[in-house]
Amino acid sequence: MTIAMPPLDPAPPLSYFEFWSPKLFYIPVWIWAVWLALRYRGVRLPLIANPGLPASGLVGESKSHVLHGAGDDARRWIAPFTTVVRGTGPAGVAEALAALDRVGLSLPVVAKPDLGCRGAGVRPIRNDVEMEQYLADFPVGQTIVLQKLIDVEGEAGVFYIRRPGAERGRIFSLTLKHFPHVEGDGVSTLRDLILRDPRAGELSHLYFPRHTDRLDTVLPLGERVRLAFAGSHSRGAIFRNGARHITDALERQFDAIARDIPEFWFGRFDVRFADFEAFRRGEDLTIVEINGAGAEATHIWDSRTRLRDAYATLFEQFELLWAIGSANRQRGFRPEPWRTFLNRWLTERRLVATYPQTA
Incomplete structure (x- = not known):
């Protein structure tokens, strides 16, 4: 079976120094x-x-x-x-x-x-x-x-x-x-899904500007939205x-x-x-x-x-x-x-x- 990437293993959402100045x-x-x-x-x-x-x-x-x-x-x-x-x-x-x-x-x-x-x-x-x-x-x-x-x-x-x-x-x-992705539940907006995610919620200042046109859109159940394209x-x-x-x-x-x-x-x-x-x-x-x-x-x-x-x-x-x-x-x-x-x-x-x- 082809696997694109190993699954993300459990880890803290952010290290305490990860986004220091x-x-x-x-x-x-x-x-x-x-x-x-x-x-x-x-x-x-x-x-x-x-x-x-x-x-x-x-x-x-x-x-x-x-x-x-x-x-x-x-x-x-x-x-x-x-x-x-x-x-x-x-x-x-x-x-x-x-x-x-x-x-x-x-x-x-x-x-x-x-x-x-x-x-x-x-x-x-x-x-x-x-x-x-x-x-x-x-x-x-x-x-x-x-x-x-x-x-x-x-x-x-x-x-x-x-x-x-x-x-x-x-x-x-x-x-x-x-x-990072978030997945729709048919009730929550993209904004809510980002804010609820343990890691994405800490980095909403990075993700919100890229998705301004859909932040208040309710995502259908099961729809996945990729939050970042660049591998940086x-x-x-x-x-x-x-x-x-x-x-x-x-x-x-x-x-x-x-x-x-x-x-x-x-x-x-x-x-x-x-x-x-x-x-x-x-x-x-x-x-x-x-x-x-x-x-x-x-x-x-x-x-x-x-x-x-x-x-x-x-x-x-x-x-x-x-x-x-x-x-x-x-x-x-x-x-x-x-x-x-x-x-x-x-x-x-x-x-x-x-x-x-x-x-």
């Missing part, structure tokens, strides 16, 4: 980063952890640039996509559909900013009307990635690390991503630590994929799949995004994770990041200038605030 939560991590910069004699070493990516993919990387950089073997695992620039004229939808047609795609697709993070601006586009609205809400002159919609329930974040010179890389973290914790997806599901076959598959991306040593693959056991065998999976040095071992957002374990994971992740950067410095790579890096960060920060509402 990032400014508070990451204070110990930034202190650790300062120590690593002193220890490895280089504050910019993370910028050469992945020399094949601009700024190693730490910030401000182009999603399409990363995907286009994959070799032929790796590319066959990546969901087909194209890009379109948001223009100023009235022909936007026609141009977007023509761009899809040129690469053999058609609606439905997933639209997402080429430059962005944490699921900002990600939406499914199922018809011309939704495409027109997305384009209207998108900043003029910026690039949109249009990618085939992999409409399956299974999703995971596979964090891969390989030290330069090592015979083989490893999966440092595996996060299983569950998408900050957007309301539910994360579980999948470490016990890592297999040798899965690790070998991602090692082979990563080796076919020039100078890629550290980052996370976001993947979708219909059959969990096939995924564990490294089969029948589709990569929808590749994140570089700015990626995180997202299993820490499993609500069962203890705070000290979350910090231990992040400390190890950052130490590996600096160690790989140091090894690449010895191989002759040099980081980009501070001004270039800061411009990437400021540009991303400015644009993220202007993107359409995440689904």
